[in-house]
Amino acid sequence: MNGKRILLGVSGGIAAYKVIELVRMLRQAGSRIDVVMTAAAEQFVTPLTFETLTRQPVRRDVFQQWTEAEAGHVTLAEKADIMVIAPATANTLAKLAHGLADDMLTVSALACPSPVLVAPAMDHHMYLNSATQANLETLRSRGIHVVGPDQGELASGIIGQGRLVAPDHLFGSIRSILGQSGPLAGKHVVVSAGATREPLDPIRFISNRSSGRMGYAIAQALVDAGARTSLISAATHLDPPVGATVEQVESAADMHKAVTEAATDADALIMSAAVGDYAAREVSAEKVKKDDDDLTIELTRTVDILATTERPGLIKIGFAAETANLTEYAKAKLVSKGVQLLIANDARQAMGSDDNQAFFFRPGHEPEELPLMSKHDLARRIVDELVRLVEIRSTGEGN
């Protein structure tokens, strides 16, 4: 998002105040935001609010005197990396569907060569009206991205569909659309995250301390790089990145099934989930009752998902979270799991933390020690490495 130019079109809906939060998020991410408003939008939010937050003048008038630097009425649209229309009123959607251009917002939308995203927000009946539905269908068929609306309580007090999607969802959608032209465009990558839970009885399980943060950060970095991203997630409460397909699983066996299915057409598999190595041989159908004696539970090995998932050309990346003899275990795993990259780290430092200090192990190379960095930065490094592996695979060189 850093350095991207976002052209934000605000039309006259009650939800206009919510995009102020979106502007703040975009600014924080380092984007430049130019705002165009309809006359009706000014009834809800003043241009001054957006001007203060974006540090750019708000454009409302097609016929204003344009300075040489501003160039003209279509310049903002031509320079934008994406145009986002939020909230998009029923009226503005109708104008867009018919190619009208009678204000700065609609002129810009027609003149914008980059992706256009609309986020409808209106009364439930206005949204369900067949005219609005037909207009949205027309826009979709022309490649316009339609995000939302959500279900919930509307300004009128009724519960229905028509709410503007939350600012963080809009932000994620913008991020995912901007990523679509990235180096992994057209590639399908499966990434696993979180800690599996191996049930003992209906209420108890064995699990581990993995938070899922590393896998979710990788999924976000994959979306940013344009990959079709399948996130197989076990036991975390994190918000998945917008643009990734998410499947929630519980046990190692569930994860094995989900990964196997998702990987049938995958270019790469990144196993960052902490999958249980052992599961109870028998899961009790009823709660195990306590008595005065000790309890022995017999455990059996689970399937090694990374080692057993095979497909011609599949690039495999794994993790080794150890508490001792890191190098020795990592080198052994590099071979036993058949991976092109193994990321080794100290489990005590990495689990549950926002940061990670890792080593990259590659077949036939000395390990590379990376500095301590955030999991998001490490995720980007891993995805850079995947891009390199994809290039090597497509040029037919060995690794």
Ligand SMILES: Cc1cc2nc3c(=O)[nH]c(=O)nc-3n(C[C@H](O)[C@H](O)[C@H](O)COP(=O)(O)O)c2cc1C
């Ligand atoms: C209080 C109030 C709230 C409104 N909220 C919405 C809304 O959420 N969505 C919508 O499509 N129209 C809404 N309207 C109607 C639009 O403001 C109206 O259709 C206007 O012509 C839209 O112009 P624009 O698309 O050029 O911004 C609202 C009107 C009023 C008075």
